[in-house]
Amino acid sequence: MSMSQNRNLTQQLTHTLGVSIVNGKYPVGEGMPSEAILCKQFEVSRSSTREAVKMLSAKGLISSRPKKGIRVLPETEWNLFDSDVLSWILQSKPSLSLLREFTQVRAAIEPNAMKLAARNATPKQLKQIEEALFRIAEAEEGLDDQLDAHICFLNAILQASGNRFFIQFTQFVKAALKVSIRYNNQTLGVKNTDVSFHADVFDAIKSGDEKRAYQLVEDILADALALIESRI
CATH class of the missing domain: 1.20.120.530 (GntR ligand-binding domain-like)
Structure with missing residues (x-):
């Protein structure tokens, strides 16, 4: 798979997970599926999944730590000035x-x-x-x-x-x-x-x-x- 395809898959997964988080599909403070499970669930490569998790972490939506897994952070931690986060909030009615x-x-x-x-x-x-x-x-x-x-x-x-x-x-x-x-x-x-x-x-x-x-x-x-x- 080319680098551009990987990048597109990463962006798509970031968007999908971001919208789901903002909509409350993954409750604050609770664990999200692991990278391995997300990889299978969305049929994307492990590297694309890892990059999507990194991007969501950088936007303040989640924390991802070894042995502690992925957790959704409270809205007070979200970067509300990030254009992606703003657009996801707009999509959530x-x-x-x-x-x-x-x-x-x-x-x-x-x-x-x-x-x-x-x-x-x-x-x-x-x-x-x-x-x-x-x-x-x-x-x-x-x-x-x-x-x-x-x-x-x-x-x-x-x-x-x-x-x-x-x-x-x-x-x-x-x-x-x-x-x-x-x-x-x-x-x-x-x-x-x-x-x-x-x-x-x-x-x-x-x-x-x-x-x-x-x-x-x-x-x-x-x-x-x-x-x-x-x-x-």
Whole structure:
């Protein structure tokens, strides 16, 4: 078997086991099947199984020790900023309480990112934000993907903030927007803020109005949190 095939099998097994752990198929604190049993159960090589176990350990989902076997760790140990872990949580039918937590983190990050973008954005970065704004307008007409357009807009602003830690939040933002858009539209019955709101944010950033850029996003996320709280 080629290295690429082994890698694919490892990724598939990691995904399958990760989803199962997040869904509670393997209870916290209890033992999981051994590598040898997993190897037979999923019909993959021992090396692929071993690598999958290592990956899940690195993500904080399990511990694997000689003579003690594989055990599922409590959620407090999981790396919730890992893009795989986030996607597995999203697949496990996220609740409004999870949406609240996502939105709380967004409220802690995004207004400050807007303010820093208003202060630090280069002409090239402003152009990238403007292009993302155009995509949002296109998405409203059904000519682009709504989720991708919103992610592109927000990630362009995180890049423009100039803060290397904010830039690292791009995968988290992608996951947060996925769950936010899904719940705002389907559960809360609220559509995403329209292109005019994003245009106002862009104008504030372009004009260097840090206070307005901050306030626009802080207000919209505060409203979103209030709505979520009212439904919990």
